Amino acid sequence: MSTQHYEVLVIGSGPAGEGAAMMASKNHKRVALVERYHDVGGGCTHWGTIPSKALRHAVKTLHDARLNPFLGPAMADLRLTFPQLLSSAGRVVATQVAHRQRYYQRNNVPLLRGSARFLDANTVEVSAKSSSQRITADHFIIATGSRPYHPPELDFSHPRVVDSDTVLRYDENPFSVTIYGAGVIGSEYASIFVNLGAKVTLVNTQDRLMSFLDGEITEALSYHLRQQGCIIRHNETMQGVEPRENDVVLHLSSGRRIKSDLLLWANGRTGNSQDMGLEALGLNPDSRGQLKVNGHYQTGQAHIYAVGDVAGPPALASAAYVQGRYAVSHILDPQLPPHRFELMPNGIYTIPEISSVGRTEAELQRDQVPYEVGQANFRQLARAQMTEETAGLLKILFHAETLEVLGVHCFGDRASEIVHIGQTVMAQPSNSLEYFIDTTFNYPTMAEAYRVAAHNGLNRLA
Template identity: 55%
Template sequence: MHNKFDVFIIGSGPGGEGAAMTCAKQGLKVAVCDEFSLVGGSNTHKGTIPSKALRHASQILMDNKKLQYATYQDLLVQTRSVINAQVELRTSFYLRNDVELIIGRASFIDDHTVEVTEPSGLKKKYHADNFIIATGSRPYHPPDVDFSHPRIVDSDKLLKIPDNPKTISIYGAGVIGCEYASIFRGLSIKVNLINTRHQLLSFLDDEIIDALAYHLRENGVLIRHNEEYEKVEADETGVTIFLKSNKQIRSEYLLWAQGRTGNSDKMGLEKLGIETDSRGSIPVNEFYQTKIPNIYAVGDVIGFPNLASASYDQGRFAARHLTLGETSTLRSTDIPTGIYTIPEISSIGLTEKELTAKKIPYEVGHSFFRHLARAQITGRTVGMLKILFHRETFQILGIHCFGYGASEIIHIGQAIMSQPGEGNTIKYFTTTTFNYPTMAEAYRVAALNGLNRVELSILHEKKSKK
């Protein structure tokens, strides 16, 4: 066991892994420290991977109309096998690249030294030229809600409940709340989705928001908008949430899904003069450096966009800045949103609201999945693809997709949007031959639909001038 490294990374989730692999490939001596003995961070054990595995199992049951034969515990068993496979794979990455894994909680002593408290209580000091903090985030807990009660759970504890609930209330209708509402409804569990805002996922395009709300309601989710809790009371059989509107909602479990907090506390950052915001996020510059240049931070612990995909890339970019002095950075506008509701949602670029506010002349191209041969063959006819493009230059400004496979379909449009200059044009989809039948064909249909609108408008202008 060595105690001097070129780079010491705190956290083994996507951000830590991306950083560790990049530094190791450059021949640096790298250590990764994590409190938990199994690598992967919250992404693997509590967040992205478990919820998507649960969602996939729920989707299959819905497709095969076998909901009455499955329980939440059945789904958890399938989920654990996926988690175990991920841990095995990710551990092999570290071993193969000679990255030293250290189990324990790290706290800074100075800008080149951390003290790690091992599970046994033993403390060891490690020195490094550079540090990358990738400690992730945890569900936010308001102080007046008793999370020690077994019937009040967050997205971490949800994977450990011992029974098969028949009713659940979800407080918070963000991405996590909406995803779990879909999963539980897929198991025929009664769901109350309590939203503190006036609509679901307001950062999405309005048409997509409406479609999501419609399908959640169609599947039996009871959505309550513009509600805030007054207090929460739990007993042996369930939880009552008292709302400020004088409503009382009773269910067997309450899932609290209202925000997350960066895991930046108890790390000795205050000794270094690194201050965090009210949600525990560490401020960084465009290269992911904190105010101490040799200490970087990436992933959920720096806040927005709080996505596993972005965290991994941030880890890589930080590592390449550290090792090679590269100044590439990750623009949040280039990151697609993937929301794994049933059906799923994905988008990239601007929404109609944003384009209207900026007074950008745009047109819309639609393709509805029910009109695509591939969707008719597979029976997955719910959904649509929407392309927003500039009326004059035909530059693609935003892509919004709702339906089965949306998070895969979006990448085709993303690739065209990322082309420089005149390479980014909706006309690409009308001059390119797609395999038939495929879901990718939605791009051709949507592009023709949008361009027809523009041509009709031009013809009308010409006629009116005559």
């Protein structure tokens, strides 16, 4: 068996692997990438971010059209099913794969098809169905992503028990759905199914939705989910699941039983680190399959890096790409300081969306930072009134003495786009709330919310 050698070998073609491979290639490193699936893109493209957000867009478009006074009557008899709406994601996935395939071709990065397993600290065997090859490298970057966590007591082979991957292959139109887990994925799917017209119960193991977010924002989301018909059960834990021929029953520790057509398990993810021969190298994944890394994304073997979901939080596609790039930057310059995410935004694609960057009110209160809040309700904005997207708000948290912008939190249509204006201002040395006062915004736009919120905040100062 012949052996090929590369300076950098990347394992996994999701955002983290792509970021690493492109960075290595641009810096003239001899790099190759291993991918076990037949197409590049990783879970983000094929089972996670892209198909679920394409589904969300299709559901929201249908919902908005039915509410439109001009289109609604014409669509009264239109009945689109969950599988029909889901089919819209196929075009997006195919386009994304084609674009990413070309990235590797243009940058001369060989794609090695198969599963990677370490034979020793410097050798990997890549095995496909009918062939295998050995690869040696100076540096390895593990970017294998994650998959939904499966409790051993749940039977995921039953057609009425699905996770966030297999729900995208569900071929019926459910009348009722129970979602266990009210984190980002669970909340997003609750929005999708309730806007599709399903009866949705969202079971939350904590006392409020997504406690890492601003409290006012999550309260707004809870309100709108309930207004749309979603039932939210807080502080509940699973005792058991009873799949039956025509339905499935979730048994909770409180004694409550919830019957539905479909149970979507959305409570945690597991890193894809199994069967890679890592344990023999002294690299032992934790109970969720994640590898421990330092501030440079190095594992216990300094020449082996782990980036993206397999390295743990924040487990965001946007962050994973940056992590992959940084790992290669550290290979190029080992004197680089540990990586710190500065002003990393989050985007949560519920209906309406949530996005934020910077600190929350709870964090500022904890640290005794003198701050004030400027707020703009979307119903005040002409653009929101025109598009009938009046549900939402923009919050700007700023230092009460220096006017430095400390956090931006947005709930409403296009929140994940709107937040980047605040992010850009916060990244400047001259970061100040006054930017939003002095800058001319196009009118009418949603961006105008920054001007309204800034004036609202200044009016609150003593």
